[in-house]
Amino acid sequence: MSDAFLHRFLHRHRVTYAECTIGNHVYHSRYLDILEAARGEFMRHVGHDLNQLQSEGFIFPVIEARLTYHRPARYDEVLDIGLALIELTPLRLGVLHEVRRADGTLVLEAVTRHVCTSPEEKPRRMPKPLVSALRPWVLVTASPEGSE
Amino acid sequence: MSDAFLHRFLHRHRVTYAECTIGNHVYHSRYLDILEAARGEFMRHVGHDLNQLQSEGFIFPVIEARLTYHRPARYDEVLDIGLALIELTPLRLGVLHEVRRADGTLVLEAVTRHVCTSPEEKPRRMPKPLVSALRPWVLVTASPEGSE
Amino acid sequence: MSDAFLHRFLHRHRVTYAECTIGNHVYHSRYLDILEAARGEFMRHVGHDLNQLQSEGFIFPVIEARLTYHRPARYDEVLDIGLALIELTPLRLGVLHEVRRADGTLVLEAVTRHVCTSPEEKPRRMPKPLVSALRPWVLVTASPEGSE
Amino acid sequence: MSDAFLHRFLHRHRVTYAECTIGNHVYHSRYLDILEAARGEFMRHVGHDLNQLQSEGFIFPVIEARLTYHRPARYDEVLDIGLALIELTPLRLGVLHEVRRADGTLVLEAVTRHVCTSPEEKPRRMPKPLVSALRPWVLVTASPEGSE
Numbered sequence: 001m002s003d004a005f006l007h008r009f010l011h012r013h014r015v016t017y018a019e020c021t022i023g024n025h026v027y028h029s030r031y032l033d034i035l036e037a038a039r040g041e042f043m044r045h046v047g048h049d050l051n052q053l054q055s056e057g058f059i060f061p062v063i064e065a066r067l068t069y070h071r072p073a074r075y076d077e078v079l080d081i082g083l084a085l086i087e088l089t090p091l092r093l094g095v096l097h098e099v100r101r102a103d104g105t106l107v108l109e110a111v112t113r114h115v116c117t118s119p120e121e122k123p124r125r126m127p128k129p130l131v132s133a134l135r136p137w138v139l140v141t142a143s144p145e146g147s148e
Numbered sequence: 149m150s151d152a153f154l155h156r157f158l159h160r161h162r163v164t165y166a167e168c169t170i171g172n173h174v175y176h177s178r179y180l181d182i183l184e185a186a187r188g189e190f191m192r193h194v195g196h197d198l199n200q201l202q203s204e205g206f207i208f209p210v211i212e213a214r215l216t217y218h219r220p221a222r223y224d225e226v227l228d229i230g231l232a233l234i235e236l237t238p239l240r241l242g243v244l245h246e247v248r249r250a251d252g253t254l255v256l257e258a259v260t261r262h263v264c265t266s267p268e269e270k271p272r273r274m275p276k277p278l279v280s281a282l283r284p285w286v287l288v289t290a291s292p293e294g295s296e
Numbered sequence: 297m298s299d300a301f302l303h304r305f306l307h308r309h310r311v312t313y314a315e316c317t318i319g320n321h322v323y324h325s326r327y328l329d330i331l332e333a334a335r336g337e338f339m340r341h342v343g344h345d346l347n348q349l350q351s352e353g354f355i356f357p358v359i360e361a362r363l364t365y366h367r368p369a370r371y372d373e374v375l376d377i378g379l380a381l382i383e384l385t386p387l388r389l390g391v392l393h394e395v396r397r398a399d400g401t402l403v404l405e406a407v408t409r410h411v412c413t414s415p416e417e418k419p420r421r422m423p424k425p426l427v428s429a430l431r432p433w434v435l436v437t438a439s440p441e442g443s444e
Numbered sequence: 445m446s447d448a449f450l451h452r453f454l455h456r457h458r459v460t461y462a463e464c465t466i467g468n469h470v471y472h473s474r475y476l477d478i479l480e481a482a483r484g485e486f487m488r489h490v491g492h493d494l495n496q497l498q499s500e501g502f503i504f505p506v507i508e509a510r511l512t513y514h515r516p517a518r519y520d521e522v523l524d525i526g527l528a529l530i531e532l533t534p535l536r537l538g539v540l541h542e543v544r545r546a547d548g549t550l551v552l553e554a555v556t557r558h559v560c561t562s563p564e565e566k567p568r569r570m571p572k573p574l575v576s577a578l579r580p581w582v583l584v585t586a587s588p589e590g591s592e
Contacts, residue, residue, distance in 0.1 A: 016484060017169045018177065018477035022223060023415065024170045028358040029328030033462035036325075040460060040520065051520035062324040065363045072357075072417070075170060076484070076495035119319065121368070164336060166329035171563065176506040177476030181314035184473075188312060188372065199372035210472040213511045220505075220565070224336065224347035267467065269516070313465045314473065318519060320466045371466060 008137060009045060011038035011081040015073055025072035031108055032065060035097050038081040039112075046133045057118055058126065060093060064113040070106045078102050084139040090125040091116055096139060156285060157193060159186035159229045163221055173220030179256055180213060183245050186229040187260075194281045205266055206274065208241060212261040218254045226250050232287040238273040239264055244287060304433060305341060307334035307377040311369055321368035327404055328361060331393050334377040335408075342429045353414055354422065356389060360409040366402045374398050380435040386421040387412055392435060452581060453489060455482035455525040459517055469516035475552055476509060479541050482525040483556075490577045501562055502570065504537060508557040514550045522546050528583040534569040535560055540583060 013034050021027040043050050050060070073079055080100045087094025092115055099108040116126045161182050169175040191198050198208070221227055228248045235242025240263055247256040266272045309330050317323040339346050346356070369375055376396045383390025388411055395404040414420045457478050465471040487494050494504070517523055524544045531538025536559055543552040560570045 014481070014484070016477065016481045018175055018480055020170050021165045022168050022170070022172045023355065023417075025357075027166055028361060029166065029325045029332075032325030032328070033460065036462055037458070037460045040458070049520065054519075059319065061321075061365070061368075063365050065324060065361070065365075067361045069357070069359050069361075075498075076493065121319075162333070162336070164329065164333045166332055171503065171565075173505075176509060177473045177480075180473030180476070181312065184314055185310070185312045188310070197372065202371075207467065209469075209513070209516075211513050213472060213509070213513075215509045217505070217507050217509075223350075224345065269467075314471055316466050317461045318464050318466070318468045323462055325462065 009042050009083045011041045011083070013037065013079045013081060015075055015077045015079065017075060020075050024074055026074075028067070028069060031067060031069075031099065031110065032112075034079070034081065034099070035095075035110055035112065038083055038097060039095060042083045042137075046137065048130045048133055053130070054119070056127075058124060058130075059117055059119055059121075060114040061117060061121065062112050063115055065110065067108060067110040069108055071101075073099070073101065073107045079107065083137075085134060085137045086111065086139050087113065088131065088134055088138050090131055091123055093134070157190050157231045159189045159231070161185065161227045161229060163223055163225045163227065165223060168223050172222050174222075176215070176217060179215060179217075179247065179258065180260075182227070182229065182247070183243075183258055183260065186231055186245060187243060190231045190285075194285065196278045196281055201278070202267070204275075206272060206278075207265055207267055207269075208262040209265060209269065210260050211263055213258065215256060215258040217256055219249075221247070221249065221255045227255065231285075233282060233285045234259065234287050235261065236279065236282055236286050238279055239271055241282070305338050305379045307337045307379070309333065309375045309377060311371055311373045311375065313371060316371050320370050322370075324363070324365060327363060327365075327395065327406065328408075330375070330377065330395070331391075331406055331408065334379055334393060335391060338379045338433075342433065344426045344429055349426070350415070352423075354420060354426075355413055355415055355417075356410040357413060357417065358408050359411055361406065363404060363406040365404055367397075369395070369397065369403045375403065379433075381430060381433045382407065382435050383409065384427065384430055384434050386427055387419055389430070453486050453527045455485045455527070457481065457523045457525060459519055459521045459523065461519060464519050468518055470518075472511070472513060475511060475513075475543065475554065476556075478523070478525065478543070479539075479554055479556065482527055482541065483539060486527045486581075490581065492574045492577055497574070498563070500571075502568060502574075503561055503563055503565075504558040505561060505565065506556050507559055509554065511552060511554040513552055515545075517543070517545065517551045523551065527581075529578060529581045530555065530583050531557065532575065532578055532582050534575055535567055537578070 015026055019026050019030040040050055082098040084096050085094060086096045094111060094113045097110045100106055116124055118124045163174055167174050167178040188198055230246040232244050233242060234244045242259060242261045245258045248254055264272055264274045311322055315322050315326040336346055378394040380392050381390060382392045390407060390409045393406045396402055412420055412422045459470055463470050463474040484494055526542040528540050529538060530540045538555060538557045541554045544550055560568055562568045
């Protein structure tokens with residue numbers, strides 16, 4: 001995967017003891033907590049913070065998560081979490097995350113898939129301004145033939 | 149503190165990697181999660197489970213917690229959590245917890261204090277049957293003179 | 297996916313407040329903690345507990361996790377976690393987990409993939425008795441032609 | 445308690461869904477994780493980060509924690525964590541924390557007490573430069589008589 005998308009949106013996180021387990025590395029489930037914080041900041045950055053959306057009746061439960069662990073992250077390391085979208089429809093969102101150490105070493109790649117629902121967990125189409133604000137963040141991959 | 153109350157209500161917990169941090173011991177905040185599970189089982193045992201109480205409009209937010217850490221607990225150890233009440237009024241609950249290893253070694257002593265409130269977090273008197281069911285679990289300490 | 301493997305190894309878990317988030321459902325990362333507890337009990341059940349293996353210099357870091365969230369689980373629900381293996385080599389382990397409510401409703405399907413390493417995180421072949429003990433737990437799927 | 449010490453060292457934290465539980469408030473144990481992050485930044489600020497100290501053989505396990513919960517904190521709120529010391533000897537450290545919302549509302553007061561030990565958890569005197577660097581952060585309370 002190219003590093004290019006990392007420059008699109010970046011969130012920074014400092015690893016705590018609370019996140020580590022025996023052997024001095026971040027426990028594998030804690031990354032999902034860290035990614036959630038990154039997505040929250042991303043949504044704020046695009047002008048639609050999740051708290052506001054929730055108060056308007058839109059929530060984004062996770063329906064799928066795929067995590068590939070490349071290298072351990074250690075206590076007190078600074079992690080850079082890069083974000084881009086790989087799916088965007090009025091009902092669904094797919095988010096790609098890359099977690100890297102300060103020196104660029106890839107720690108984790110992860111995709112989370114979300115549906116847009118009401119607080120009662122019924123599918124609900126995202127507001128149009130939200131879809132528009134998210135569209136520029138969809139990762140565009142060059143077609144193999146380089147055509148267009 | 150006497151061991152006596154341990155025999156009143158006991159909950160058992162097996163330590164996971166998720167709960168441990170660097171140096172192979174349970175991270176200090178995870179005990180509060182373990183104690184919550186123990187209180188939930190205690191309430192079920194006395195016939196008033198927290199889920200039922202919540203559906204009837206009674207919740208028990210923590211207003212104070214005091215934890216004294218005596219010995220570390222390690223991965224895969226079985227912990228016994230003993231519970232007793234040290235305060236009981238229609239509006240307040242004080243719970244004493246002792247966490248011990250299988251060999252009896254004291255790991256943690258903790259007190260949590262709770263108020264009874266509505267889901268909107270307004271103080272609300274506990275139902276009388278609940279107070280009655282909890283009363284036998286209040287820890288009675290002999291007065292120094294041995295009198296009544 | 298057939299329910300059959302659920303009968304092979306089953307771990308039970310009661311949902312706590314600590315595991316839930318806003319909207320009364322288990323937060324998506326907490327399932328990984330619950331699955332870890334289930335795997336720990338599974339390994340003990342097959343006669344090779346992880347603590348013993350760790351003391352002998354074998355650990356099993358997660359290199360990949362895939363979670364598909366089907367239905368939310370709520371506070372105080374009892375969850376049954378069924379386990380089976382889908383990959384077994386001296387260096388790698390793939391574990392399939394199904395989480396169901398007491399009434400059989402599927403909550404979560406998850407696969408975690410692990411490597412066997414030394415405590416210094418160097419690949420290390422599992423002891424033969426461990427591989428033998430795990431073999432019967434590998435999920436065998438009938439080939440489409442029904443041949444062999 | 446006076447607000448004065450808040451100006452001594454301040455750490456900022458944004459509340460995530462991972463930290464919240466049913467009823468939209470931060471789960472009571474998660475504050476200890478947040479306080480740990482604040483202490484880590486405080487130690488870095490005074491020039492002795494915990495990671496460096498650990499590599500030199502000094503760790504600071506928690507032996508006591510007292511938390512008083514004043515007001516709930518909600519999803520996405522920004523919390524200010526103010527820190528000061530209330531005990532400092534070569535072997536022990538007492539840290540007072542105040543957590544406030546952006547508008548100054550007091551959310552939590554907490555004290556954690558730590559011992560300085562070797563990685564094998566044997567008591568060990570802190571390095572003198574560390575004690576000197578920490579001394580200015582000890583909270584000085586005016587004596588009632590206003591004397592010396």
